[in-house]
Amino acid sequence: MKTAGYIKVKLSILLCGLYFLFNSCSGPEPASKITDISDLKAEISIYQKLTDENDNSISVVLRDKNGKMFGNDSVNIWVNGKKAEYKIVQQLYYNKNYLYHTEKIAPEHNQYHLQIQLANGKKFFLGRVPSLKLSSARNIIYEEENSLNKDFSIHWSGLQDVNVLYLSKSVKIENKEKNNIETFMQQPGDTVRIGPSGTYSLKKEKFSKPGETLDILGFEFTAEKTGTVNSKLLKGSSIMIRGSHDEHANFK
Structure with missing residues (x-):
């Protein structure tokens, strides 16, 4: 026979489920x-x-x-x-x-x-x-095809309002058991505060580590600005504008 404690636990679970369902299904404030x-x-x-x-x-x-x-x-x-x-x-x-x-x-x-x-x-x-000031991706200079045996550099100029560089990586994963199968994984890279002109360099020693090798380096030259909201709004209110030049380089 089920105990009173068991029944209370089952009832609590049921009520929690109904509460979740009600809050998920109910619409916004009138x-x-x-x-x-x-x-x-x-x-x-x-x-x-x-x-x-x-x-x-x-x-x-x-x-x-x-x-x-x-x-x-x-x-x-x-x-x-x-x-x-x-x-x-x-x-x-x-x-x-x-x-x-x-x-x-x-x-x-x-x-x-x-x-x-x-x-x-x-x-x-x-x-x-x-609004964001306009700029051209032609002002971003780098080699699209690169060797894993030499350092890599990106040079840019005239990127008005651009203030952040986001980097991401696609790496090739070694599979010792299945040599004929290539596996790739996306990984986050560095986030660098930058100005309209500058240089970013990556040493070749950073391209690989045990079990994985760099395949593609993605870089997002991003302009981000925050604006002004009505001071009477609830705390946490915000306005942000964003735009980017998205580029990538391949490595072999």
């Missing part, structure tokens, strides 16, 4: 309950190509005081005067993401300016961030 900008946290992300300022993508995620995603088609967001589309994105299982999205917005006075209108008709400044 728009009528969000009456002021201070009821919201805003996470604004912008991607802009560094070769064309009009080729961009802007997404806004709103959260309520409980950290839960908030969205409603009666709440509107504009970027430089263009209304963003309210979207519900179905995720795995019962989860949904609620966001506002728009693309190909021309910067005005070299910036992106966002406004929000709540369901009660109140309008607020949401955030602003400078």
Whole structure:
């Protein structure tokens, strides 16, 4: 016969499961309950190509005081005067993401300016961030095909607003049991703070270590800026713009 303790454990598991299911399936806070900008946290992300300022993508995620995603088609967001589309994105299982999205917005006075209108008709400044200055990947100089037996260098200049270099590696893994099968693995590399001009070098001794050999080195010359959000928004609100030149070199 099952004990009372066993039944309590099973009941607790069932209740936890129902709680998870309810919270996963339930929608966002009703728009009528969000009456002021201070009821919201805003996470604004912008991607802009560094070769064309009009080729961009802007997404806004709103959260309520409980950290839960908030969205409603009666709440509107504009970027430089263009209304963003309210979207519900179905995720795995019962989860949904609620966001506002728009693309190909021309910067005005070299910036992106966002406004929000709540369901009660109140309008607020949401955030602003400078657009990224344009630059060309032609100013990134390196050898696309490289020997594992010599050092490697990248030189760049005139990359306005670029301030971070992200590196990643694809390495070939040795398989002693199956010599005719090649296995590759992606690995993170260095993150380097840089300026518009500079040099990055990698010694050949870094290309290999026991059991693996460098195959491809990827490097992402990235421009990242943070902007200003409405000071009345909940703590943790942010706006960031990002763009990059993505390159890679092969090694043999």
